[in-house]
Amino acid sequence: xxxxxxxxxxxxxxxxxxxxxxxxxxxxxxxxxxxxxxxxxxxxxxxxxxxxxxxxxxxxxxxxxxxxxxxxxxxxxxxxxxxxxxxxxxxxxxxxxxxxxxxxxxxxxxxxxxxxxxxxxxxxxxxxxxxxxxxxxxxxxxxxxxxxxxxxxxxxxxxxxxxxxxxxxxxxxxxxxxxxxxxxxxxxxxxxxxxxxxxxxxxxxxxxxxxxxxxxxxxxxxxxxxxxxxxxxxxxxxxxxxxxxxxxxxxxxxxxxxxxxxxxxxxxxxxxxxxxxxxxxxxxxxxxxxxxxxxxxxxxxxxxxxxxxxxxxxxxxxxxxxxxxxxxxxxxxxxxxxxxxxxxxxxxxxxxxxxxxxxxxxxxxxxxxxxxxxxxxxxxxxxxxxxxxxxxxxxxxxxxxxxxxxxxxxxxxxxxxxxxxxxxxxxxxxxxxxxxxxxxxxxxxxxxxxxxxxxxxxxxxxxxxxxxxxxxxxxxxxxxxx
Amino acid sequence: xxxxxxxxxxxxxxxxxxxxxxxxxxxxxxxxxxxxxxxxxxxxxxxxxxxxxxxxxxxxxxxxxxxxxxxxxxxxxxxxxxxxxxxxxxxxxxxxxxxxxxxxxx
Numbered sequence: 001x002x003x004x005x006x007x008x009x010x011x012x013x014x015x016x017x018x019x020x021x022x023x024x025x026x027x028x029x030x031x032x033x034x035x036x037x038x039x040x041x042x043x044x045x046x047x048x049x050x051x052x053x054x055x056x057x058x059x060x061x062x063x064x065x066x067x068x069x070x071x072x073x074x075x076x077x078x079x080x081x082x083x084x085x086x087x088x089x090x091x092x093x094x095x096x097x098x099x100x101x102x103x104x105x106x107x108x109x110x111x112x113x114x115x116x117x118x119x120x121x122x123x124x125x126x127x128x129x130x131x132x133x134x135x136x137x138x139x140x141x142x143x144x145x146x147x148x149x150x151x152x153x154x155x156x157x158x159x160x161x162x163x164x165x166x167x168x169x170x171x172x173x174x175x176x177x178x179x180x181x182x183x184x185x186x187x188x189x190x191x192x193x194x195x196x197x198x199x200x201x202x203x204x205x206x207x208x209x210x211x212x213x214x215x216x217x218x219x220x221x222x223x224x225x226x227x228x229x230x231x232x233x234x235x236x237x238x239x240x241x242x243x244x245x246x247x248x249x250x251x252x253x254x255x256x257x258x259x260x261x262x263x264x265x266x267x268x269x270x271x272x273x274x275x276x277x278x279x280x281x282x283x284x285x286x287x288x289x290x291x292x293x294x295x296x297x298x299x300x301x302x303x304x305x306x307x308x309x310x311x312x313x314x315x316x317x318x319x320x321x322x323x324x325x326x327x328x329x330x331x332x333x334x335x336x337x338x339x340x341x342x343x344x345x346x347x348x349x350x351x352x353x354x355x356x357x358x359x360x361x362x363x364x365x366x367x368x369x370x371x372x373x374x375x376x377x378x379x380x381x382x383x384x385x386x387x388x389x390x391x392x393x394x395x396x397x398x399x400x401x402x403x404x405x406x407x408x409x410x411x412x413x414x415x416x417x418x419x420x421x422x423x424x425x426x427x428x429x430x431x432x433x434x435x436x437x438x439x440x441x442x443x444x445x446x447x448x449x450x451x452x453x454x455x456x457x458x459x460x461x462x463x464x465x466x467x468x469x470x471x472x473x474x475x476x477x478x479x480x481x482x
Numbered sequence: 483x484x485x486x487x488x489x490x491x492x493x494x495x496x497x498x499x500x501x502x503x504x505x506x507x508x509x510x511x512x513x514x515x516x517x518x519x520x521x522x523x524x525x526x527x528x529x530x531x532x533x534x535x536x537x538x539x540x541x542x543x544x545x546x547x548x549x550x551x552x553x554x555x556x557x558x559x560x561x562x563x564x565x566x567x568x569x570x571x572x573x574x575x576x577x578x579x580x581x582x583x584x585x586x587x588x
Binding site: 127130131134138141142145148149151152154155156157158159161162165166168169172173175176177179180183184185186229230233234 | 490493497500501504510513514517520521523524527528531532535539543545546548549552553556559560563564566567568570571574575580583584585586587
């Protein structure tokens with residue numbers, strides 16, 4: 001029997017998914033040269049869902065026989081997903097016209113993917129985790145290959161699909177083994193069996209490790225990062241921007257929910273693995289980024305490195321004293337990183353003349369002189385990525401490092417600091433090219449894209465003056481997590 | 483009565499075969515087939531355990547059965563998208579051998 005409260009608990013997800021289905025039909029009557037209407041309708045749908053998320057935040061509901069949960073954590077993540085979706089629509093509107101891939105399905109697929117992410121943040125059953133993972137991934141495979149006349153896009157799509165499907169195989173096998181060990185699929189049941197001590201510990205541990213592998217692919221943690229640079233480079237840039245922010249956030253949402261609720265008892269086995277993964281992710285991401293001269297690839301490696309910083313704080317997931325800080329710091333970092341990342345990718349969209357052309361470091365020459373405000377905005381984003389004070393990136397890193405030190409992982413924090421210093425080299429190189437090399441760039445700047453750049457730059461600067469307000473929001477999300 | 487462990491070993495072997503195929507094969511369609519093998523190995527594992535748990539509980543729980551059905555549906559959706567992507571690649575490049583499709587590198 002479905003109760004009203006069940007419907008209420010997933011209302012925003014239903015709105016996004018239902019709206020996307022309707023839009024798919026409505027889009028048929030929108031002529032090819034007026035696809036801006038589809039973009040606008042998609043943004044309106046996301047805004048309505050955002051309104052419902054905000055209205056229902058603060059409640060804690062277990063809906064559909066404990067299949068889904070509505071709590072502060074899910075509300076926080078859903079706001080993040082919906083806002084990233086709206087930003088991605090704003091970035092895509094001009095881009096897909098210029099690149100001649102102006103089909104309305106773009107926005108619909110993006111909405112389906114957002115519905116998957118929102119469901120992911122609410123999942124309270126391993127079946128729902130898997131379903132949400134597929135719902136978020138499958139539209140993204142298509143979006144990655146959306147420029148279907150460009151081989152780069154198709155190759156990226158093929159690679160993303162094959163590795164993504166491979167990774168979902170691991171998630172599934174992990175789920176199956178956890179089901180084997182406990183006989184349960186929902187988190188409440190599994191947690192009860194584990195607490196009672198009647199779970200088969202070997203199968204349970206292998207299952208947890210396989211889930212870690214599967215989620216590792218989604219968040220692009222080393223050694224599961226090999227798809228990231230190619231996919232980020234080949235995909236249409238607004239899709240890349242969306243992936244680097246929202247998909248990463250969704251991966252971390254799943255990782256946090258599953259690990260904090262189900263696996264605290266396994267922390268002594270999993271902590272060393274996570275420690276090595278975090279260290280490798282930070283080192284590989286930052287070192288390889290040094291050698292890139294394609295900006296999309298460089299930002300891809302930088303995205304890998306930033307996942308490493310978050311993992312560094314996540315290593316302490318089983319430590320009951322600091323786990324609250326871990327989640328708060330992670331949520332804060334996802335916001336800080338999302339703002340910075342969208343700004344930087346918006347700038348890549350501005351300079352990308354043709355599909356995949358004009359995005360080498362040399363193409364940045366002269367932008368600082370001819371378009372000073374673009375140059376200054378990029379300077380802000382790069383400083384924020386590098387973690388220089390007076391930006392959101394600094395506070396994000398500060399909270400993550402603080403959590404790592406609190407949990408006693410000083411070695412890991414030192415690795416993080418050193419790689420962070422190394423990363424300043426390639427971030428500042430972008431600024432050097434913009435301001436110190438002579439060049440005559442000719443850019444067509446769409447007002448929506450410049451709006452995104454301006455708002456992101458201002459937010460990165462101004463919110464850094466009051467970081468505790470966001471941290472407090474993130475901490476309140478933590479309280480309702482378990 | 484076949485003991486439970488046989489099913490689990492079969493599932494583990496099938497999963498490993500699929501994983502090996504997905505890593506070693508160069509043809510995108512063969513990789514897709516290998517991935518399907520992995521998913522079906524999971525289904526065997528789930529159904530065997532669902533049966534085992536139901537027997538030891540004395541009544542039939544529905545969760546494992548539903549899970550297997552969902553896996554089959556999701557796998558079908560994945561194959562539909564995957565084959566579409568492979569066809570799109572084939573139209574541009576006239577090959578589905580993954581190692582020949584390498585414009586992205588660095």
